[in-house]
Amino acid sequence: MERTRWAVLGPGEISGFFARALPRSEHGVLHAVGSSDAGRAEAFASRYGAPVHGTYDDVLARDDVDAVYIGTVHTGHAPLAIAALEAGKAVLCEKPVTPTAAATAEVLAAAERSGRPFVEAFKHSFGPLARELRTVVQSGEIGELVSMEAAFGFAAGEHTGRLFDPALAGGAILDVGGYPASLAVAVARWADRGEPVLVSAEGTIGETGVDVEAVAVVDFGGFTAMLRTAIVTAMPEEATIVGTRGSIPVPDVWGSREESPARATVRGDSGERVIEVEPVDPFAAEADAVSLALAEGRREVPEVPWASSAAISRILDEWRARLG
Template structure:
C-alpha cells in the first residue's frame, strides 16, 4: 500500500488518450504533485506516452500499475464503462483515485466504490473540474451572499455534432455512449450545485434502440420551487453556456460551461436600468489546476473525500441521470408504438 509523502502525491495517469494528454501538464502545475507513471492497455502505448511526457514508469497493463510501489494515486482517464473496474482495483491495491466523469455508469457502482474507499482508507473523487473552477465557485458565493436574491431558474446546455467516425465513446453503447453521460453530467451537476436534488423530471429527446441518446431536453424541478431547463446533444450544436435567474438579478456563465473564463452579474429591477458587471477569471493552464491542487491537499491531509464533490453528491447526480435516461427510453418507446 502506497502512502503519499509529506509534501507531494506521486501520480500515475491511466490511459493515453486526449484526456490524459490534456491533464498531465495541469497535474504538474498544481503543486504537491509529481507525475511518475502511466498505464495503458499496451506496453508500446505506455512507453510512447512516458517518453513524450518524461515519465519514469510505463506499465502495459493496469494490473502492473496496481502492483507497483512508488505510486500513491491514479488519475483514470479511460472510457466511461471502464471506470468502475479500474477504480475498484486501484482502491483495493491501496491507491487513491481521482476518476474522470462520470465516476461510474450507475449510482450503485459509485456507492460501492465509496464503501471500498472508506474500508481501505483511500481518497476517492469524481473529477468534476467544473465545480472547482473559480467562475462556478464565485457564482455560488454570490448567490450565497444574496446578490441576485433567491435563485429560481437555471438554463444551461452543452453539445455539438459528433461525426459518425468520431470518438467511439459517443457512439458505442458498450462504452456508455451518448450525450447524457458525456455532457449531461455537467448540466445536471450544475443544477445540483445550485438547487440540490430534483423532485420532478420531464424529458424529451431521441434515443437509439441500443440506448445511445442523441439529444435530450430535460426540466428538473426542485422542492424550493426552482427549475432548471437543460439540453445536451451529439447531433447539433448547443452553445456551452448557462445563466441563473434570481429574484433580484441574474448571473451568466460564459463559454465554456465546464470551465468559464468569465461571468456576468446583472442586478436591479425595472423601471431602474440594470447594472451589469463582468468578472474575468484568468486560466490556470487548461483549467484543471484548481481541482488537482485541492485533491493533492486533501490527500496529503489524510482526507478520504473532498467537500466540494463528496461521493454522496456523485451518487445523487447519477441517480438523477438514471431517471433522465429511463424517462427518455419511455419517451422513445411511446413514440415507436404510436
C-alpha cells in the same frame, strides 16, 4: 508538502491533457502509466516523461504511486477506481464516475472503506469562477433561487467510436449531459436545496442505439433546472442562474481543457456587474485538489463532494432510462 506521485490509467486523449497539465500543478508529478496494452503504456510514458509503465495491476501494486487519474472509457471507470482505492491510492476519475447510479454507489462505498480521497473530475468546478458563483448565490444578491438553464452540445464529425457505441456507454447524456447536471447539483447544494427529482425528460435515440440529443427538467425543492445536451447538434455552452431578485448569465460556462471559465455577469436590484477572474488549468487544479485532500487527511473535496457525485449519477441514470 511532498509531491504527489501520479499514475495515469488509460493512456488516451483525455489523459494526455492531464499529463500535460501536471507540470503546471503545485503539488503533482507524473510517475507512472498503466494500460491494458503494455505498448500503449510505454509510448505514453515516453511521451510525457513518466519513469514507470506497465499493466494496471503492475501500477496499482507499486508503493511509489500515491494517486491515480482514470481516463478510460466510461465502462472502465468502476473496476479501476475500486481496485485503486483498495490498493490504497487516491483517485481522480473522469466523469461520469460510472454509467449507472448503482455502480457509482459501489465506487463511493469502496472510497468510504479505503479512507482515501476520491474525486469526480468535472473540470469547470475547479477554478476561481466557481468559487465566485458560490459566493454570489449564498450572499442572496440575486434573491432566492428560482431556476437555471444550462446546455452542453456539439456536433460530432463521425457517428462512430465510443460516443456512438452502446456497449461503451456512449451517448450525449453520459458524455456531456453531466456538465449541466453537475452545475445544477452544485448550485442547489450552495443554497441548501433538496435532492433532485426528475420532472420530465425527452430526447432522440440515434441509429446506433444511443441518445444523441436530450432535454431534462430537474426540481430541487422549488429550484428548477432545465438541462440540454447533444452530440449531433452544437449548443451554446452557457448557463443562466435565476433568482427572485436577479440573475447570473455565464457564457462559456464549461471553459476548455486548457483554461477554466473566467467571466460571468450578476444582474440584481442594484444594477449589473461583471465578474472576471484569472483562468487556471482545470486539470492541474483537479490534481491539486486531490493532493491537498491527501495532505490534510480528507476523503472528499468541496468542489465535487461524494453526495454531489451520487446525485449527478442518479439524474443521468434516470434521464437515460426515461429515453429507453
